[in-house]
Each structure stands twice: as structure tokens, then as C-alpha cells.
Amino acid sequence: xxxxxxxxxxxxxxxxxxxxxxxxxxxxxxxxxxxxxxxxxxxxxxxxxxxxxxxxxxxxxxxxxxxxxxxxxxxxxxxxxxxxxxxxxxxxxxxxxxxxxxxxxxxxxxxxxxxxxxxxxxxxxxxxxxxxxxxxxxxxxxxxxxxxxxxxxxxxxxxxxxxxxxxxxxxxxxxxxxxxxxxxxxxxxxxxxxxxxxxxxxxxxxxxxxxxxxxxxxxxxxxxxxxxxxxxxxxxxxxxxxxxxxxxxxxxxxxxxxxxxxxxxxxxxxxxxxxxxxxxxxxxxxxxxxxxxxxxxxxxxxxxxxxxxxxxxxxxx
Amino acid sequence: xxxxxxxxxxxxxxxxxxxxxxxxxxxxxxxxxxxxxxxxxxxxxxxxxxxxxxxxxxxxxxxxxxxxxxxxxxxxxxxxxxxxxxxxxxxxxxxxxxxxxxxxxxxxxxxxxxxxxxxxxxxxxxxxxxxxxxxxxxxxxxxxxxxxxxxxxxxxxxxxxxxxxxxxxxxxxxxxxxxxxxxxxxxxxxxxxxxxxxxxxxxxxxxxxxxxxxxxxxxxxxxxxxxxxxxxxxxxxxxxxxxxxxxxxxxxxxxxxxxxxxxxxxx
Numbered sequence: 237x238x239x240x241x242x243x244x245x246x247x248x249x250x251x252x253x254x255x256x257x258x259x260x261x262x263x264x265x266x267x268x269x270x271x272x273x274x275x276x277x278x279x280x281x282x283x284x285x286x287x288x289x290x291x292x293x294x295x296x297x298x299x300x301x302x303x304x305x306x307x308x309x310x311x312x313x314x315x316x317x318x319x320x321x322x323x324x325x326x327x328x329x330x331x332x333x334x335x336x337x338x339x340x341x342x343x344x345x346x347x348x349x350x351x352x353x354x355x356x357x358x359x360x361x362x363x364x365x366x367x368x369x370x371x372x373x374x375x376x377x378x379x380x381x382x383x384x385x386x387x388x389x390x391x392x393x394x395x396x397x398x399x400x401x402x403x404x405x406x407x408x409x410x411x412x413x414x415x416x417x418x419x420x421x422x423x424x425x426x427x428x429x430x431x432x433x434x435x436x437x438x439x440x441x442x443x444x445x446x447x448x449x450x451x452x453x454x455x456x457x458x459x460x461x462x463x464x465x466x467x468x469x470x471x472x473x474x475x476x477x478x479x480x481x482x483x484x485x486x487x488x489x490x491x492x493x494x495x496x497x498x499x500x501x502x503x504x505x506x507x508x509x510x511x512x513x514x515x516x517x518x519x520x521x522x523x524x525x526x527x528x529x530x531x532x533x534x535x536x537x538x539x540x541x542x543x544x545x546x547x548x549x550x551x552x553x
Numbered sequence: 554x555x556x557x558x559x560x561x562x563x564x565x566x567x568x569x570x571x572x573x574x575x576x577x578x579x580x581x582x583x584x585x586x587x588x589x590x591x592x593x594x595x596x597x598x599x600x601x602x603x604x605x606x607x608x609x610x611x612x613x614x615x616x617x618x619x620x621x622x623x624x625x626x627x628x629x630x631x632x633x634x635x636x637x638x639x640x641x642x643x644x645x646x647x648x649x650x651x652x653x654x655x656x657x658x659x660x661x662x663x664x665x666x667x668x669x670x671x672x673x674x675x676x677x678x679x680x681x682x683x684x685x686x687x688x689x690x691x692x693x694x695x696x697x698x699x700x701x702x703x704x705x706x707x708x709x710x711x712x713x714x715x716x717x718x719x720x721x722x723x724x725x726x727x728x729x730x731x732x733x734x735x736x737x738x739x740x741x742x743x744x745x746x747x748x749x750x751x752x753x754x755x756x757x758x759x760x761x762x763x764x765x766x767x768x769x770x771x772x773x774x775x776x777x778x779x780x781x782x783x784x785x786x787x788x789x790x791x792x793x794x795x796x797x798x799x800x801x802x803x804x805x806x807x808x809x810x811x812x813x814x815x816x817x818x819x820x
Contacts, residue, residue, distance in 0.1 A: 250813055287816065290645050294810045315647040327638040329567045331574060336566070343563025344646035344653075346556030388642075 239301070240396050240429035241266035241289060246298035247453075248284055258284040260453040262298070266429060266446075271422045273444035274433040275544060277551075281453040282433040283322075286398045289431070290320045303396060316345065318396045321389035323382065323404030330374030334365065334384050337373055338391055345392040352391065359387040362417055379410050386414060390421065396429045403439060411439070419443055437541040447540070449547050456547045464543040472513045473542045474535050479503040481528030487549060489522050491515025496541070496551025502531055509538075509546045560648035561656035568626070568660025572667045582618065583671045587679070590614040590672070593739050594680050605773035606740070608684055609766055611676035613738035615669040616765075619703060620732065620758055622665035624725040627707025630657060631715040632722055640715075641816045650802045654711060658704040684769045691780065692768045698787045699761025705794030706757060712801035716814045732756060741766065741775035750777050757790045 243264040250256045259281045266272045274282045287293040289302055291311040299306060305313040328337040335356060342352040360366045363383045368376050373384070382402070389397050399418070403411040422430050434440050440447050441461045448458040457464055471493060480503040487495045494509040508519060513535070523530060545551055572578070593610040634640040643653055676682060686692055714721030735753040736742065742750050742763055753759040754777075764783040766774035777783070809815040 248813075287813075292641055292644060292810065292815050293813050312647065315645060318645070320642075320645055322638070325638045327642050329571075331571055332567055336570070340563045340566055341642065341646075343559040343566075344643065344648045346559050346647070 238268045238304075239265050240268045240270070240303055241272075241431070242299075242301040243285075243289075244299050246285075246288065246300055247296050248281075248288060248293065249296045258453050259288075259295075262450075262453070262455055264448060264455060264458065266431065268303075268429055269422070269426045270445045271419070271430045271432065271443055273440040273447035274431065274450060275437070275440055275447055275540075276433075276450035277548065280450045282450060283400055284453075285450075286320065286400050286431070286433065290318060290398055291315060317394060318398070319345075319389045319392050319394040320398040320400065321385050321402055323401030324378075325385055326381070327385065327388070328373050331372060333370045333372055334360070334376065334380075335369045337384065338388055341388045342391050347392060355391050355393070356387070359390055363387055363413060379406050382406055383410065383414070386417075390417075395427055396431070399430065399432045401433055401435060403434065403436065411436075415439060415443055437539065437544065441540040449544055451548045457543070461540045465538050465540060467543060471538070471542075471546055472510045472516075472535060473538050474508045474510065474516060474519075474533060476506045476508065476519075476523070476533045477502060477504070477531040478506060478523055479529040479531065481523060481526045483523075483528075485526065486519060486522055489515065489518050492519065494542075494545035494547075494549045494551075496545050498551075503528070507542070507545060507551065509542050556647065557649045557652035560646075560652040561659060564653055564656025565660035565663070568657070568664045572664035578664075578668065579671065582668045583675065586614055586617060586672055587675055590676055591680075603773055604683070605770040607680055608682045608770055609741070609774075610739045611673060611680065611682050612684075612765060612769065613733075613762060614676060615673040616758065616762055617733075617738060618665040618668035618672060619662070619700065620736075620738075621729070622661045623703050623707035623710075624729055626661045626665070627654075627657060627704065628710035628714055628728075629721050629725045631711050632717070635715075635815070635817060638816075644806065644815055650712075650806065651708075651799055654708040654798060654802070657711070658708060661707075662700055662704065685771070686769065688768055691784075692765065695761060695764045695768065695780065695784055695787070698784060698791055699757055699765070702757030702761070702787050702791035702794060705791050705798060708798035709794050709801055712798050712805050715802070715805045716809050716812070732758070735759070737762060741777075743775050743777050754786065755790075757787055757794075760787055760790075 241264065243262055246259055246262040248259040250258060262285065274285065276282050284293065288295055288300055288307055291307055291314055294308060302314045303317050307314065332340065338356045339352055360369050363386065365380060365383050368380055373381065386402055389399065403414055418430060422428050432444065444461060446458065446460050447464065449456045477500060483495060483497040483504055483506050486492060491511045492508060492515060493511055496507045498505045510516060520530060541551065590610050594607045597606040597610065631640055634643065714724065735745065735749060736756055736759040737745065742753060742759055760783040763777045764780045767776040767780050
């Protein structure tokens, strides 16, 4: 089995006034042809890992191979084979049109003019951006710009592409278009690999063959989403809507493995992963003692998000 | 077409298009500098200086476009590219870094050339300045080598400033005005004395301007060195800056990868 990515005992620290360890002893293997997800909260080390794999950053220790080449000594062999796109990036030049920007970036990879034009036309169509092809980049919306960025990543026909939060802040329709394209792109050929980081658990669950959960620079778990969810079999997941209260202390309640909370109209929606169901009575007492009132309480089937909460102890964000 | 040639053309493209697509530059880059030129010309006229001095001013004013482009479009360019997220995309791509710089330089030469020609043309018309081109090939050679040398210097600065944010911007600011003085943009540099002139000659625009003045205004130009000697020195400077740029870029990219300074923290 050929590996697109082989990461072994990889660490990266940033030295300054304080030393920050962004990655610590990371081991990871991604097979060629895989759509692989990297899940983790802000500051978990996802972007640092992508920067190392895309040859923008050197590891402090350990090794990383991309498509068989070492990121330290063989960066020039890796670069023709990869591309990367980050969510919310503002690359390109505002005075150029969308088409001109895409052509310019294709030239940095030596794509012949006629091939570039053909690919750009096809991708503009696939992403519903044909009507903006001749619009100056500074005049298009954020969502259109993000679609242009994603096209930029695919226009060079890479063997491996890194997508760092590609659907961040995009509307539902645009996100769906991007997800569909990503899935089809990987499936179209055996030798295409895609590494995706995302904040959206459903996106990872829907798209990825395997995901790795990363927190504080360490890989906590790695496997297909279904397998990660199966690891939750011994735990129970509850969703509780309450009036407003501070849910943070709930994680200290005995039997609670993880808590995440979102704001909703009536107050909070709290997602709880419990070691066993009996802990729910202590949770209810804790909510009430902190001034909260429970509006509804449901036991639900575990999702990838619950697996994440169980491992990390909190939700994304 | 090989990868690096495509890359250089691709990177030059926004600058060429920018010069043609954004007419607002005519006001800021041609009409405003003409006011500065006018001030020097009327100053020389009030002093009763030889008419060739007015020619020095128009020539210096035109060449200012290239100098400003070298400072702000080359030396500080990677600072802006890093800010908007382009630098990381350039560095992830397989193109040679020298091709990237060459593209920036070629595009810059075109856009600054359009500005310089406009300034020269308007300066000659408005102030009725006369120049005599007796050796056009020699003049073209001096001009071309001067451009290669100053853009080579810009490429070297771009490499050195790649990792430095606002510091690069400040250094460009620092270099802008003093060079007008020590390089003799508006007067024969010999007036500054042999030591200052010799020191200023490390900046190619000094010898380039001096040689062009001699070729356009003859003995009135009060040249620093014979034109042929200046051309040879300019050739040496051009090669030296290009070689230094190549090594500086390789070193700074490696250092940037090691220290994590090729991208901003939030990128």
C-alpha cells in the first residue's frame, strides 16, 4: 500500500518569549487515494501540520514524507505534486479578473496555456462561477472569492491537496457544492489524495474515509468515522436544552466525559457524553444548583462530534 | 515553454495589466512628480544655471519612477505578499524563486517604464528641455544595464526583507529620500565630492544617471568617471546583485521555514 503521507514522531515548537509546542510526537499515515480529515479545536496544531506537509515549515524533530519525499531535504520534488487552499484566504490580486488570477497561479506550476484555460473553464462551471469569470476579484463576494481559491487549488491537478477549513463561513449551498466536488475529485482517480481540516463534524463524517482527532499537538485517535463512533459504545450521549447558565462546571461532575454547549434561543443546548447513564441525575442537580432550568432532555445516538467530545473533553470552537 | 519562464510571465502579468488598466496612476505617478521637477527647474532658472541642469532634473525625475518601483515594488513587495497570503502560495509552488523575482522585476520595469516615459515626455514638452542623443546604442546599453543592476539590488532586498514585516517598510522609507541626494538625481553627483560619490556608486542608479547625463549632455554633465568605466562597473554590480539575490533568497527561505516566519500566525 502506497502512502501519500507518512509522519513519524513529528514535533514542532515555536520559540520566542515563550516556547509553544504546536505538535508533539505525531505519527500519522494517509494512504494514496484517501480523503482524510483532521479534526481539532483552534490551536490544536492542524494548520502547523499542514504547513509542514506543504513545505512551508520545517519540523523541529521527527520526519514527514509527502508522496514518498522528505519535507526537509526534498521539498522541490514535493511542490509540483501538491497544492493547498486555506479558508478565508485573500490571495491573488484585486485588479485582476477571476480568470486572470487563476491563470496566473496555474503558470507558477507550468500548466500550458490551453490546458489552463480548459481546466479553468471546467472548474468555473463546476463551482458555479462562470458569470464572474471576467469580474475583478475585488468586486466579488467572500463566498465567490472562496470558490475561486478552491478552484486555484485544483487547477494545477495536484496528486495531493490540503484544504484547510475550505467551507469556513460559507452558505449552505456553496458548502454543499464544494463538498460534492471534493468527493468526486478524490473518487475520480486512485492516485488522488485529499487532506481536509474542518470545524464541521458533519462535513468530516460525510466526506472522510478516515479522520484523526488532534488536540494540543497530539493525535488522540485515528480511524474511519464509523469506527470512532463505535468506540463510544460504552458511553451515552444526551442533549439537554436549558435556560441560560454557565455549563463549564458540568465537566467536573463525576461520570461526565465531555461537554459542549451552544447558544440557542431559549438559552443553551448542552451535549453531554457520560460514562454511564446514571451520571445524568448528578448533571441535572448541577444544572439546577447553578440556576439553570431544564427545558428538554434527550438521549441520542452517538455522532462523530460525540466521539470528539469524549476524547477532547470539549467541543470544537 | 519551461516552468520558470511561464512563472516569470505569470508574475509579471499583474504589473503590466496594472499599468494599463488603472489610469489613476497618471495623476499620482506622473503629474505629482512633475510638480517636484518644476520646483527644481524654477530654482535652477532663478539661479541662472545652465539649461543642461534643467535636463538633469527631467532625466532624474523620469528615473525616479524606477527607483520608487525598486523600493516599493521589489524590496518591500514580499511584506505585502505575506500580508495578503500570496507569499505562502508562491513558496508552495514549484517555480524557481528567482523566476518569481524576475517576474516582479520585468513587470515592474514595464509599469515604471511607462511612468518614466510619460514624465520624460511631459517634462521635455512643458519645460522645453533639449537633449542630444549622439550615441543611442551606448545610451540604450547604459540604461538597460542600469535597470538590471537596480532591479538586481531590489531582488536582493526583497530576499533579505522577506522575513521582516514593517521593518522592511521602514528601511524602504529610509532609503527613499537620502538616495535622491547621494545618487544625484537632480545634479551631477561629482558635486558631493569624491568620497561621497564613490560610496554612493554602490547604488547602481548613481552611476547609471551619471553615465546617461554624460551621454545626453556631454561635458556639461560634469561626469564622475568615463562612461565606459561606469558601464563596466554597472555590469559588475548587476551580476553581483543577482548572484547575491539568489543566495539570499535561498538562505532566507530556509531560515523562514525553520523559524516559521514565511506566513503570518493566523494564516
